[in-house]
Amino acid sequence: xxxxxxxxxxxxxxxxxxxxxxxxxxxxxxxxxxxxxxxxxxxxxxxxxxxxxxxxxxxxxxxxxxxxxxxxxxxxxxxxxxxxxxxxxxxxxxxxxxxxxxxxxxxxxxxxxxxxxxxxxxxxxxxxxxxxxxxxxxxxxxxxxxxxxxxxxxxxxxxxxxxxxxxxxxxxxxxxxxxxxxxxxxxxxxxxxxxxxxxxxxxxxxxxxxxxxxxxxxxxxxxxxxxxxxxxxxxxxxxxxxxxxxxxxxxxxxxxxxxxxxxxxxxxxxxxxxxxxxxxxxxxxxxxxxxxxxxxxxxxxxxxxxxxxxxxxxxxxxxxxxxxxxxxxxxxxxxxxxxxxxxxxxxxxxxxxxxxxxxxxxxxxxxxxxxxxxxxxxxxxxxxxxxxxxxxxxxxxxxxxxxxxxxxxxxxxxxxxxxxxxxxxxxxxxxxxxxxxx
Numbered sequence: 415x416x417x418x419x420x421x422x423x424x425x426x427x428x429x430x431x432x433x434x435x436x437x438x439x440x441x442x443x444x445x446x447x448x449x450x451x452x453x454x455x456x457x458x459x460x461x462x463x464x465x466x467x468x469x470x471x472x473x474x475x476x477x478x479x480x481x482x483x484x485x486x487x488x489x490x491x492x493x494x495x496x497x498x499x500x501x502x503x504x505x506x507x508x509x510x511x512x513x514x515x516x517x518x519x520x521x522x523x524x525x526x527x528x529x530x531x532x533x534x535x536x537x538x539x540x541x542x543x544x545x546x547x548x549x550x551x552x553x554x555x556x557x558x559x560x561x562x563x564x565x566x567x568x569x570x571x572x573x574x575x576x577x578x579x580x581x582x583x584x585x586x587x588x589x590x591x592x593x594x595x596x597x598x599x600x601x602x603x604x605x606x607x608x609x610x611x612x613x614x615x616x617x618x619x620x621x622x623x624x625x626x627x628x629x630x631x632x633x634x635x636x637x638x639x640x641x642x643x644x645x646x647x648x649x650x651x652x653x654x655x656x657x658x659x660x661x662x663x664x665x666x667x668x669x670x671x672x673x674x675x676x677x678x679x680x681x682x683x684x685x686x687x688x689x690x691x692x693x694x695x696x697x698x699x700x701x702x703x704x705x706x707x708x709x710x711x712x713x714x715x716x717x718x719x720x721x722x723x724x725x726x727x728x729x730x731x732x733x734x735x736x737x738x739x740x741x742x743x744x745x746x747x748x749x750x751x752x753x754x755x756x757x758x759x760x761x762x763x764x765x766x767x768x769x770x771x772x773x774x775x776x777x778x779x780x781x782x783x784x785x786x787x788x789x790x791x792x793x794x795x796x797x798x799x800x801x802x803x804x805x806x807x808x809x810x811x812x813x814x815x816x817x818x819x820x821x822x823x824x825x826x827x828x829x830x831x832x833x834x835x836x837x838x839x840x841x842x843x844x845x846x847x848x849x850x851x852x
Contacts, residue, residue, distance in 0.1 A: 416647040423637040437641035450555040458511035464831035467633035468624025496531035516851030546587040564620035566699035605668035616648040625697035635843040657696030720755030729764035733802035
């Protein structure tokens with residue numbers, strides 16, 4: 415049986431201490447251990463009130479984890495992460511997040527090292543028919559603390575401990591996970607990560623949860639901490655608490671099969687006073703499409719006409735995925751949205767193909783351009799070039815398609831992420847202090 419602690423978050427430090435103790439404690443950490451903490455800090459936008467609740471790990475639990483490790487005598491502690499750098503800032507996005515969350519205070523107070531994964535070295539690791547480049551600091555660590563967030567994911571169904579490890583791959587390996595082969599797709603690749611990267615302790619941060627993640631979803635206050643020394647067990651319990659049966663998560667099914675483990679919770683001992691049946695809350699993992707599958711349901715509800723926008727699939731990588739929301743928001747914010755658009759089909763990812771008869775086809779990103787740039791089924795091809803696509807390319811394409819963005823489009827673009835935070839403003843249970851070390 416594998417122990418998994420499920421504890422209600424009630425008090426700084428002490429709640430995490432209780433969860434870690436119930437999961438088996440930190441007795442295997444010594445003074446000489448090289449410890450790496452891998453939190454989920456998937457994105458950071460400087461100067462913008464972007465959604466943090468349920469999206470990134472709380473600074474509160476990261477600081478508490480460092481404190482527990484220092485109490486155990488650990489001297490060599492690092493925090494390692496790779497953050498989406500879609501805007502190509504001059505300064506490291508990781509360093510901006512470190513400053514924004516106050517994690518640099520841990521550097522000053524405890525000597526914690528702060529490792530920008532993408533600026534480090536990588537080692538190729540092979541498991542079966544999959545070879546990926548993994549951050550060397552993680553591989554060299556004696557003790558790895560994996561700190562994901564309790565959230566769902568539009569492509570992977572859930573983004574928990576196993577999915578969080580994708581953040582220590584180099585860029586080319588991360589893109590490789592989103593390939594066009596259904597037999598070795600995203601789920602297949604991330605199911606290999608537990609065999610590539612040894613983790614010592616998984617702490618799932620469920621102070622806030624997110625549905626329809628990983629970035630732009632709907633957040634909830636849950637006050638849950640899940641901890642286990644077994645990564646797979648932690649993820650099975652995490653999925654269950656999100657209201658998603660583990661057998662409905664393809665990469666968890668693959669991990670179960672490869673390790674000869676049951677996919678249900680029959681080999682797990684839930685520790686703590688929290689009854690997971692009372693905290694389980696159904697979370698959707700994807701924004702719904704309309705009944706015909708031709709467009710997001712919100713488009714249909716808002717009366718959008720003249721657009722065909724198929725569901726984003728697993729071949730769409732993180733970088734294009736980030737920009738995908740701007741397509742949606744651009745259409746919803748268009749000054750001429752009350753009139754039918756001029757028969758536009760929008761294609762994304764690596765495998766989507768045009769359907770005959772549309773007047774205009776928008777190819778989003780380099781992979782779509784390579785696949786369909788010369789497709790004879792396309793009457794008028796509009797391309798957003800780049801990997802990832804550029805902001806200016808986005809504006810130019812919308813002009814060509816006569817989708818009229820708000821007048822100050824640069825300011826609109828900057829403010830799009832704030833749309834997803836407005837509903838939480840002034841609500842006491844959504845406390846931004848969780849995301850800043852004081």
